[in-house]
Structure formats: structure tokens, C-alpha cells
Amino acid sequence: MARGFIDGEYQDGELRGLNFLVGRRGYGKTTEMARLLSLCTGGVLFFDVLSKHAPMLPGYIIFFEPGPLLKYLRVNRGRRFRVLYQPRQGNLDDHFQAVCKIVRACGWMIFAVDELDKLCGSRHGSSWMSVAFYDLVNYGRHCRVSIIATARRPQGVAAGFKAESEYRVYRLKDQAALDAVAKDVGEENVERIRNLPKYVYLHCIEDEEPIERGNASITL
Numbered sequence: 260m261a262r263g264f265i266d267g268e269y270q271d272g273e274l275r276g277l278n279f280l281v282g283r284r285g286y287g288k289t290t291e292m293a294r295l296l297s298l299c300t301g302g303v304l305f306f307d308v309l310s311k312h313a314p315m316l317p318g319y320i321i322f323f324e325p326g327p328l329l330k331y332l333r334v335n336r337g338r339r340f341r342v343l344y345q346p347r348q349g350n351l352d353d354h355f356q357a358v359c360k361i362v363r364a365c366g367w368m369i370f371a372v373d374e375l376d377k378l379c380g381s382r383h384g385s386s387w388m389s390v391a392f393y394d395l396v397n398y399g400r401h402c403r404v405s406i407i408a409t410a411r412r413p414q415g416v417a418a419g420f421k422a423e424s425e426y427r428v429y430r431l432k433d434q435a436a437l438d439a440v441a442k443d444v445g446e447e448n449v450e451r452i453r454n455l456p457k458y459v460y461l462h463c464i465e466d467e468e469p470i471e472r473g474n475a476s477i478t479l
Contacts (some may be wrong), residue, residue, distance in 0.1 A: 262300045266419065269368050269403040272298030277396065278407040279421060280460070282429020283439065287458040287473065288409040289315070292371060295407065302340045302368035304332075306358055308377050310345035319343040324358035332365040339369075351377070352389060359391035366402035370395065375408035387417035395422050402444030414439035427464040427472075444469065450478040457473075 263269075268276040273295055280288040288314035293315055296303050298322060305316060319341040322328040328344060343392050355378050362370050372378065374453050375439035379387045386393050393403060396419060410416050414435050430452065437449050442461045444452070451469075452461055 269316040269405045277424040279424035280409045280427045284428040296388040304342045306373040376410040376412045379417045427460045429460045
């Protein structure tokens, strides 16, 4: 798919708008996100919550502080780039807030967030999102930003993000997790999700029939 602004959303590769990969640990979420990002022709910024994904993202330039990141993106705005941000020291929420502000200011990129449930919660008020991330979720399209995020615990992710997302749901076992996605993917699909093979996900797009994708035979 082409890079550009399509139906009111920034699109690059297969990604457009808000995208949510959710499922149990070790079932292929981050690997699939890396694959989707590899198809993008423009800019990609990956916020690596756990600071552990550099080996699976070769060629990404790593930043640890917002200042150098902002300088780099100002120079490369609108170009193809691959950036990995690792918040190794200091407060995680402060790092994320700063990066979200930079993403919105620079625009023209896919913003990838691993383990989004660690960045949401009641500490941010009723929206469960920091102010800067809330702005990206709701208004990112105006600055040509789309988002892809992963989480193991969908019940820990802000409802405002989940409700507007295109889902890729891997196997979930915990009932609280299943309940957290049921409204958005359809109660009728809960049993399918509970029994999905490893490395296979249910791709759920609004107003379309969910489709199983992935490869149960691969070894990661």
C-alpha cells in the first residue's frame, strides 16, 4: 500500500490510524509489529518500554533522551528513518510524555509503542492516557501520525485507544483480558481468540468479517 493521507488517516504500508496487537507473552506480537514496520516507506519511531528490542530491529538509530531525538527528527522530518527510543534512566512516564510531544510536533511517521499497558492507567485521570498521548490518539491524523501498539493486558489499556483501533488479537486465556476486548472485537469471537494457535491472530477491522492470519508452523 502507498504512503500518504487516505480516508482521513496517515497510511504507510499496511498501517493506518490506530492499530492494536494484543495477546499472551511469546505469541508473536512484537515480531508481527516489526514486520509491519518493515513495510513502511517513511519514518518509524519505536518506543521500547523495556529497552530490549534493539536486536530484532537492525538498522534503527537508538536514542535515550528526548533532546537528541528532537534534533534528529527536525533534520529528517518527512524522510525515511528508523528510530528506537529506549528510556533506560529516569521516570518512564516523563520519557513517554516528552516523546509523544516530539512525535506530534514533527509528524509524518508511524509511532510504535511496545507494552502500552505500562503507559496507561488511572494516574493519568479519566482518559487513562497522558495528555500528550491523548492528543496523538485523537488528533495525530492532523499531523500525519498513525500509531501501532502492543499489550499483554488489554484491560490495562485506555478505552479511548482500544475503541478506535484496528485489532490483531493473539490468543488470550485470562477472562479479564477476554472481557476487555469482547466489546470491540465482538462477543461472538471470544471463543475463537481463546483457542487460537501460537503465532496466529484474529485480524479485526470495523465492519468487516474477522480473519485469522499468521503462521502456526513458524518458530520464533
